[in-house]
Amino acid sequence: MPQNHAAVGPDSIAAAAARLRQAAATGTPAAPVRDLIGRDDVTAAYAVQQQLTAERIAAGAAVTGRKIGLTSVAVQQQLGVDQPDFGFLFDDMAYADGSAVPPGAVLQPRVEAEIAFVLGADLAEGPLDAAQVREAVDHAVAAIEICGSRVAGWDISFGDTVADNASAGAYVLGGRRVPLSDFDPVAAEMTMSVDGETVSTGSGAACLGDPVEAVVWLARQARALGEPLRAGQVILSGALGPMSPVMPGAAVHATVTGLGSVSVTFSS
Secondary structure, three states: OOOOOOOOOHHHHHHHHHHHHHHHHHOOOEOOOHHHHOOOOHHHHHHHHHHHHHHHHHOOOOEEEEEEEOOOHHHHHHHOOOOOEEEEEEHHHEEOOOOEEOOOOOOOOEEEEEEEEEEOOOEOOOOOOHHHHHHHEEEEEEEEEEEOOOEHHHOOOHHHHHHOHHHOOEEEEOOOOEOHHHOOOOOOEEEEEEOOEEEEEEEHHHOOOOHHHHHHHHHHHHHHOOOOEOOOOEEEEEEOOOOEEOOOOOEEEEEEOOOEEEEEEEOO
């Protein structure tokens, strides 16, 4: 990861936040924000994300969890980084299994299938290692993440996507809740289809080698930033295969072995 960045000033942080806020409010994607905060300045990018998150909470949204992005080495290499990223999940981003997402709810939507973990205990103290994370997980569930970008054409660097809440849009959880004592995330196989055509396949091993390790990374990051993961939160642990763009009218169905299926449609 390139270092020795000149500090990005508060005016640039505010301008980047304003650009993304305007895009979300108007439904019109904006130019990238890397001209304001740099391509890979981690501190500046999360400062923008933090400002937009605080505004959303102040407006009444409730945090329901986090999403982890960039868990594939191939995607990291594509963006020139060596670490994942994360964004916040809010209550207005959750859709029921089998429900329809209205037009415009997510800008430039792309879908990916994942394993979601729902926490039964806080991850605030202790070593935050894999054993502790496993103990803290109440259950795993199949999930579809609907990624969205406020940046026109998905023209994103690491800084752009982090600032833009890690390109979070919406999420759907399946109905089958399975404790980790009955489910091996690494061995899980995923298949996702759009309108009956398979568009993505993968396995748990594609997510940082083990989706639980992605949550370990997140738990440590969240604690270091002063907002540790809490019981009841949903953690989208990262894509198990390539994401796929979707158009209005699309029907998306994903299965994860051991967790069953999850589906969502996009209203036209």
